[in-house]
Amino acid sequence: MKVKFQALILGVTVAMIATACAPDPLKDLTVEETQVFITNYEPTVNFANYQTFSLADTVYVIQNQQTGVSTSTQDYLALDRITSTMTQRGYKRVTREAKPDLGVSVARIRETQTGLVANYNPWNSYWGYTGGGGFYYPPTYSYYQTSETYWYLEMVDLKNATNGLQPKVVWNAQIRGNGIFDAASLTNVIDNVFKQSMYLKK
């Protein structure tokens, strides 16, 4: 009976390890389905009070605490689409010198995360010892690194800005997921954050 019970305990252990491998619920997501559009706004602001906006003609690239600018084809596509949408919503694009009411900036942010994962040997007994002899393999460690690049759009209030102080952010948007830098779908991707921000109009 004792032998049978040890076999049983071993079987239970194997079953636990087998069930511990959870399925990946996201593996069947299409490229479009991975895309997430997040928008935030300052609720005390009435966007009809602004007349003009300025937009830099380059995209900021923020990566590992370093900032640069980029002027690739896709960046121009994105900037053009933002300009035309803002114009449709009743705002006039002006240069920085013409004292715009809103300052719009567009950035690509690349975030890298490094993690450590321990790979425990599945043949180790769950209770540390089985009748067959106590054996133990130490875990091996591996590093993993994930990085994600996403669009970040920001609108600041220059109309009511105080000299020497950071202007207040009145709207921002994050576009995250796969395929968000593809030229073919870029227009649609940019449009989505404006579609869910219908208050953003003159």
Next chain:
Amino acid sequence: MMVGMKIRKVKTISAIVLCFMGVFLANIAEAQQVIDRPQLFKRESPYLRYTSYRVSLTGGLGVATGSLGDFMAANTFRNYSLAVDFVFPKNNMSVGFAIGSQYFVNRLPRQVYEYDNGAISAVQTRTVTAYPITLTGSYHVGDVNARVRPYVQAGLGAAFAEVANYYGMLSTGDNGFKFVAQGGAGVRVLLSKTGNVGLEFGATYQHIPFKIESEGLSAASSINARVGLFYRWW
């Protein structure tokens, strides 16, 4: 003196002979008892004499209830349980432990979720995973060898539980070790008279106090209806 000793000797010898005779007769009597086949079949089944063991593997439908039902809005068939029991011969009780595995998943089409000062447009993938380990006690109707043996069961234990809500690939949610309480009923049917293998049908209500306010979740409760096989031995 000599006669007395002789008599004593005879007495001793006859006592020894009698003793041997007695053992011999007793042996015959015992041998007859073993050979007597009807007598053999009158003996109680080992399941009625000893504590026996039972292992059952079941799987089936899981239905999320209460606030978990609102959150998941989906049922699952990825719902398994492995139970090991000590079955007592006389008092219709059994005690044991059970390990379960439950996994719910639901994909919600793209939708814009509005909140106080913003909105998120995303395809949500909601998952609930639980691995409960419970100590169980059961009361059965009918004796150990009854072909059809209904039972009621209660269990207490702990579970590793995870509630996740993925916005696209961005995950939100919570996980951890939680308390588990279960209550259920079912029936076991032996495939042959006094056999070792049988079918098992049962339903369990499982309550895991798992509160996630952002998802409107007050508890992770579900009803699990399972079918499977059991094996018993002694």
